[in-house]
Amino acid sequence: MRLIFKNLNVLRSTINAISTSVEIKEIVESAGNNLPHLFDFSSFGIFWKEDLLLFLYQEESCPSSFSQEAVKNMINVFSVLGEEAVDAKRVTLHIEKRKLKGKQGTMDRKATLKSHLTLPLAVEGEILGCLSVNSDQPNAFDAQDLQFLSVIGYQMAASLKHFQRFSSIKNMATYDTLTGLYNRRYFEERFEVEAQKSFHSGLPLSLVMVDIDHFKKVNDTFGHTEGDQILCKISSLLKNSVRRKDTVARYGGEEFILILPEAALQQSFVIAERIRQLVENTLFEVGRVQVNLTLSMGISNFPSHRVKSKEELIKMADQALYDAKRGGRNKVCIFTEKSSQWTVPT
Amino acid sequence: MAPTVRKDKGVRLSSDLVLGLYSDLLTELWEIVSALIGEAILAFLFTLSIRKLGDKHPFLHSLQVSEEGISWEKLKEDCRTIAPDEIHRGFQGLINQLSHLFSALADGVINKELFPKVFPKVKEAERIISQQ
Numbered sequence: 001m002r003l004i005f006k007n008l009n010v011l012r013s014t015i016n017a018i019s020t021s022v023e024i025k026e027i028v029e030s031a032g033n034n035l036p037h038l039f040d041f042s043s044f045g046i047f048w049k050e051d052l053l054l055f056l057y058q059e060e061s062c063p064s065s066f067s068q069e070a071v072k073n074m075i076n077v078f079s080v081l082g083e084e085a086v087d088a089k090r091v092t093l094h095i096e097k098r099k100l101k102g103k104q105g106t107m108d109r110k111a112t113l114k115s116h117l118t119l120p121l122a123v124e125g126e127i128l129g130c131l132s133v134n135s136d137q138p139n140a141f142d143a144q145d146l147q148f149l150s151v152i153g154y155q156m157a158a159s160l161k162h163f164q165r166f167s168s169i170k171n172m173a174t175y176d177t178l179t180g181l182y183n184r185r186y187f188e189e190r191f192e193v194e195a196q197k198s199f200h201s202g203l204p205l206s207l208v209m210v211d212i213d214h215f216k217k218v219n220d221t222f223g224h225t226e227g228d229q230i231l232c233k234i235s236s237l238l239k240n241s242v243r244r245k246d247t248v249a250r251y252g253g254e255e256f257i258l259i260l261p262e263a264a265l266q267q268s269f270v271i272a273e274r275i276r277q278l279v280e281n282t283l284f285e286v287g288r289v290q291v292n293l294t295l296s297m298g299i300s301n302f303p304s305h306r307v308k309s310k311e312e313l314i315k316m317a318d319q320a321l322y323d324a325k326r327g328g329r330n331k332v333c334i335f336t337e338k339s340s341q342w343t344v345p346t
Numbered sequence: 347m348a349p350t351v352r353k354d355k356g357v358r359l360s361s362d363l364v365l366g367l368y369s370d371l372l373t374e375l376w377e378i379v380s381a382l383i384g385e386a387i388l389a390f391l392f393t394l395s396i397r398k399l400g401d402k403h404p405f406l407h408s409l410q411v412s413e414e415g416i417s418w419e420k421l422k423e424d425c426r427t428i429a430p431d432e433i434h435r436g437f438q439g440l441i442n443q444l445s446h447l448f449s450a451l452a453d454g455v456i457n458k459e460l461f462p463k464v465f466p467k468v469k470e471a472e473r474i475i476s477q478q
Binding site: 117118123125 | 381382383384386387389390391393394397398447450451452453454455456458459
């Protein structure tokens, strides 16, 4: 009876820990920390379908052949439950080794998977993944173990579902659904942070406003579906042409904006000019024809341009973009007090 | 419409009777297995099995399973026109499929609990039906 109470207490704290976790890794860790108090097992795994992640907590002496067997078994069971084959090569494996077998116990180097309990992580009829406890001993688990694992699995599935919903809301609030770039809302948030950092430290910050020339013609001639595909292709070119620390966002319609932290005016011009040339030299397939497109860009920079607020920096980049359009398009213009110029700054 | 009957050996075996047998069986299976793996997972496994067998035994789609349990009303209504043999084969397939899933999930842990209580009744149901 005392053992049952002890186990129920462990179960209660496991569920508490899982339900208060907000990240998938945290959810997995909560379970991983508590499960050894409930079962004797060689490895414990969680497979998360959405991101094809498989977390494996295992005894530190566990041979790699055993881990492979456990992974293979989980993926096989999931494939049966999820009615879809999972390509094991695409699954990202995270293995964490712990001392699970007590002070003296170690696993045989030739140990094989002899028994397991695997349960689907299912909520509202949807399968999110599966969890599994594995052992190198035959008949290692009984009905009570299964009951405990199912209670933990239920809580874990509910928490993972919350996490999934939260991630999807967070994604919607962060990314542009068409292009996959950051959206304007995220840009505002990021720009606020970068501007504060620069204004405080004096480090340079550049803003590049980008517009596709004559994009309306593309939509009018080829239709909005083709137009959307062009937007996606240009978004991808932009994303691949900047540094890791830069932010590329869709500002609206066919307008994009680039935040280039710690980029001086000269450097930001080089980046923008490279993008302009890249787009100019790319043939975009629209239906059965290939078209050339060009970009106009406007740059503002702190501290080169004496700005007092981030709003001013946006206005200046916008003004420079306007000048690039007025100057004949397919240009990169830098904001100047009188009028913008489109030569390389000295 | 009256229940379908078979009179080949002079004994009437109605769809209602076969349905009654399997309804008792699956209710018992639900009670035993839900205590082990929870209603949510069990309902998921039932749905999965019904989806898998639904093409072969379309009447199984009328079996409504949720975390609340198994609801028989719609199935009882829909099965009145279905031959008892077909009902028997459909449910036999369902129980086999569930048993296969239980083995894949938990080696013999679930079936070990299930076997002594439910499988003699499966055999009994099979015996009754085969004698008709």
